[in-house]
Amino acid sequence: xxxxxxxxxxxxxxxxxxYYCAFANSNxxxxxxxxxxxxxxxxxxxxxxxxxxxxxxxxxxxxxxxxKGCITGALSINDGVITADTNKCIGCYxxxxxxxxxxxxPGEHGVIQKCELCTTNIKGSPHCVVGCPNSAIVFEEx
Amino acid sequence: MKYVIIGNSTAAVGAIEGIRxxxxxxxxxxxxxxxxxxxxxxxxxxxxxxxTDEERMKYRKDNFYxxxxxxxxxxxxxxxxxxxxxxxxxxxxxxxxYDKLLIATGSEPFIPPMEGLENVKQKFTFMSLDDxxxxxxxxxxxxxxxxxxxxxIGLKCAEGIRKRVNNITVVDLADRILSSILDQEGANVVxxxxxxxNINFILNxxxxxxxxxxxxxxxxxxxxxxxxxxxxxxRPNVDLIKEINGKVNRGIVVDEFxxxxxxxxxxAGDCCESYxxxxxxxxxxxxxxxxxxxxxxxxxxMAGGEKTYDKAIPMNSIxxxxxxxxxxxxxxxxxxxxxxxxxxxxxxxxxxxxxxxIIVGNxxxxxxxxxxxxxxxxxSDIDFELICSxxxxxxxxxxxxxxxxxxxxxxx
Numbered sequence: 001x002x003x004x005x006x007x008x009x010x011x012x013x014x015x016x017x018x019y020y021c022a023f024a025n026s027n028x029x030x031x032x033x034x035x036x037x038x039x040x041x042x043x044x045x046x047x048x049x050x051x052x053x054x055x056x057x058x059x060x061x062x063x064x065x066x067x068k069g070c071i072t073g074a075l076s077i078n079d080g081v082i083t084a085d086t087n088k089c090i091g092c093y094x095x096x097x098x099x100x101x102x103x104x105x106p107g108e109h110g111v112i113q114k115c116e117l118c119t120t121n122i123k124g125s126p127h128c129v130v131g132c133p134n135s136a137i138v139f140e141e142x
Numbered sequence: 143m144k145y146v147i148i149g150n151s152t153a154a155v156g157a158i159e160g161i162r163x164x165x166x167x168x169x170x171x172x173x174x175x176x177x178x179x180x181x182x183x184x185x186x187x188x189x190x191x192x193x194t195d196e197e198r199m200k201y202r203k204d205n206f207y208x209x210x211x212x213x214x215x216x217x218x219x220x221x222x223x224x225x226x227x228x229x230x231x232x233x234x235x236x237x238x239x240y241d242k243l244l245i246a247t248g249s250e251p252f253i254p255p256m257e258g259l260e261n262v263k264q265k266f267t268f269m270s271l272d273d274x275x276x277x278x279x280x281x282x283x284x285x286x287x288x289x290x291x292x293x294x295i296g297l298k299c300a301e302g303i304r305k306r307v308n309n310i311t312v313v314d315l316a317d318r319i320l321s322s323i324l325d326q327e328g329a330n331v332v333x334x335x336x337x338x339x340n341i342n343f344i345l346n347x348x349x350x351x352x353x354x355x356x357x358x359x360x361x362x363x364x365x366x367x368x369x370x371x372x373x374x375x376x377r378p379n380v381d382l383i384k385e386i387n388g389k390v391n392r393g394i395v396v397d398e399f400x401x402x403x404x405x406x407x408x409x410a411g412d413c414c415e416s417y418x419x420x421x422x423x424x425x426x427x428x429x430x431x432x433x434x435x436x437x438x439x440x441x442x443x444m445a446g447g448e449k450t451y452d453k454a455i456p457m458n459s460i461x462x463x464x465x466x467x468x469x470x471x472x473x474x475x476x477x478x479x480x481x482x483x484x485x486x487x488x489x490x491x492x493x494x495x496x497x498x499x500i501i502v503g504n505x506x507x508x509x510x511x512x513x514x515x516x517x518x519x520x521x522s523d524i525d526f527e528l529i530c531s532x533x534x535x536x537x538x539x540x541x542x543x544x545x546x547x548x549x550x551x552x553x554x
Contacts, residue, residue: 005548008540047536056535056547065509068156068438069431071184072194073201088198090188093505097459097468098431100517101546102507102533106466110193142549 001080002141004044004117004126006054010136011046013053018042020131021057021115024123041107043115044128055137057115057128058082058103066095066104066114081119086111143168145444146230146238148220148382149246150174151183152430153411153437155202157244158210160441160449168445170212171238173230175219178271180206184430186274187302199271220247225386225404242444245394245402245409246437247379249428251295253372258352265370268299280369281306288357288367290349292319294460296373300341301462311342311365313349313357323458323469328500331486335465378413378426391415393426398450400440408444410436416454420471420497420515427456453516459505468508471498471515480530489530494521507533 019035021042028034044057060082067075067082074088075095089111095104096112107113117139118126129139145161147154150172158170181199188194207214215232222231223243230238251267259265266277277299281287285307289296292314300310312319318329319336333343344359351358357365378393389395389403393415396402402409411433415424432454439451457470475492485503489496489511496514510533513519529537535546 008543047534049536052536052540054535054543054547059547065431068434071430072182072198088194090185090193092184092459092461093466093468094431094459095509096505096507097457097470097509097512099509100513101535102510104509105506 001060002117002139003060004057004115004129005138005140005142006056007136007138008052008054010134011053011055012134012136013046013048014133015046016131016133017044017055017128017137018046020127024118024121024127025113027122029122041105041113043105043113045102045105055128056101056103059101060117065098065100069094069098081117082114083116083120084112084114086113143445144239144241145170145244145441146240146242147172147244147246148174148230149244149248149411149413150176150178150180150214150216151246151248151411152201152433153246153248153440154244155180155206156434156437156439157246157408157410157441157444158212160438160447161445162210162441164442164445164447166211170210171215171240172207172212173215173218173220173232173238175217176270176272177217179204181271182430183269183271184298186268186271187298189271189274190278190299190302191305196271220382223382223386223407225407228406241406243407244437244440244444245383245407245413246411246433247382247413248433249376249378249412249426251372252375252377254374256349256352258354261354262352262370263354264368265372267372268295269376274302277303277369277371278306283308285309285369286367287311287369287371288313288365289371289373290314291371291373291375292316292343292345293322293373293375294320294458295376296371297336297462298460299371299373300336301339304339304341304463307369308340310340311344311367313344313347313359313365315346315348317346319343319345323456323460324467324500324502325473325488328467328486328488328502331502332462332465332467336462339463376412376428378428380413383407383409391424395424396436396440398452399443399448400436400451401443408440410440417452418454418456418472419452419518420455421474425456427454429457431457455512455515457512459508465502466505467500467502468505468512469498469500470512471496473498473500478530482532491521495519496521510534 022040026034074085091110104114219233286309394409412428442449459468475490478489490498525537
């Protein structure tokens with residue numbers, strides 16, 4: 001299955017992936033309109049160090065602890081993509097407790113949010129990849 | 143192959159999904175004394191709070207049993223296992239034979255003997271959907287509710303009914319609330335948050351006697367109430383295994399394959415003990431993720447696959463009125479504290495390993511700590527100072543990070 005991978009040697013730490021993620025998941029057509037005066041809650045998040053940066057998003061594990069741990073059944077695997085049914089989620093954050101990558105975060109309206117490889121927004125394929133100016137983020141089979 | 147599962151909650155679902163990973167054809171029969179489609183029990187407080195409803199409480203979709211090719215026998219109780227002949231007897235005298243049997247009977251509320259309790263008219267436990275519905279019917283805005291037990295169940299109940307009643311008092315024998323998951327300092331933080339919501343606490347105290355609608359407490363106080371909720375604790379349902387001499391301590395004893403001491407009988411979930419790798423002891427870990435993973439492990443092994451469940455740890459994520467907390471492991475060891483503003487955090491280190499943690503407030507990325515405990519990662523291999531200040535993958539070596547982030551992740 002194709003997944004999003006970040007090459008930390010090439011990552012500039014520019015945070016653009018986060019803005020592209022927030023834009024994609026706003027489902028707005030215009031980026032300025034989507035992000036102007038908005039505090040973004042991206043589903044891909046940069047970790048910054050002294051000499052190294054990399055962005056982390058859901059690994060879409062084959063055997064995911066978050067799905068097994070989900071107390072409501074809101075998290076499920078659909079064609080390999082781990083998706084969250086935010087209508088069922090009640091925001092207990094057990095998935096955040098379980099995820100070894102720190103890739104699930106509290107979202108709006110008291111429920112969780114996570115990367116769904118842009119399969120559930122209007123973009124259709126990972127928009128962080130599109131926005132990366134140094135091609136550090138790729139969407140590929142490994 | 144014919145699989146019979148007694149119980150229809152999380153461990154049962156884990157087992158069904160586990161069996162179907164290996165065996166798509168074998169017959170699966172699920173027996174439950176409850177008549178409902180599988181639902182998530184921890185959601186009953188959210189139901190009363192109004193954050194979910196019965197439809198959304200369904201733990202799996204309506205077509206789950208059909209899609210998994212399972213037969214259900216709901217509203218009937220399994221009363222006896224005839225182990226030699228491999229037959230389960232139900233309360234209507236029907237007999238069901240099995241090749242592999244799973245006990246997923248969960249736990250039930252523990253009610254200690256209390257003088258005068260039999261004369262209390264409006265008394266409830268808080269575990270099942272029916273419990274929640276019965277409690278809901280008894281509540282009115284003027285109700286004075288007395289909850290015995292300041293643990294996870296008692297306090298979730300308090301939160302769930304807070305908008306419906308004006309007077310809630312919680313009594314507990316322990317010196318702090320949530321004593322199974324929080325230390326004193328953390329408990330104080332959460333308690334003052336709950337007190338702002340007008341929930342009253344009386345700790346270090348037990349009920350000595352009930353006089354109809356009055357509780358006499360060990361500290362000499364008297365409390366008037368209309369509705370009593372008993373949330374002292376839970377007890378694993380072990381009888382089916384105990385009476386046929388299967389090995390039982392506090393819960394049913396299983397090995398790393400989730401098999402009991404009896405041939406062709408497996409057990410999973412709240413009715414069992416798990417081997418807690420943070421204390422190196424068997425204990426009942428009545429937690430939903432644990433139930434699913436045990437059930438799945440049992441199911442895979444019942445179907446002839448091979449899976450071990452050997453990374454059990456206590457872990458909880460819970461919130462009350464917007465204040466969240468996550469905890470894991472045990473709290474014996476050297477304490478490291480590095481709080482961000484508005485956060486209460488403690489890490490517990492022993493033998494060079496992270497053994498446990500408590501975070502109240504900002505819980506983001508806490509799962510990175512959980513995985514250090516579960517994977518028993520030597521802290522000498524990572525930048526411990528960095529990870530103390532915030533959970534991050536930056537604290538791992540470049541090689542380890544490449545393993546974590548550089549390829550498909552197949553297991554854990």
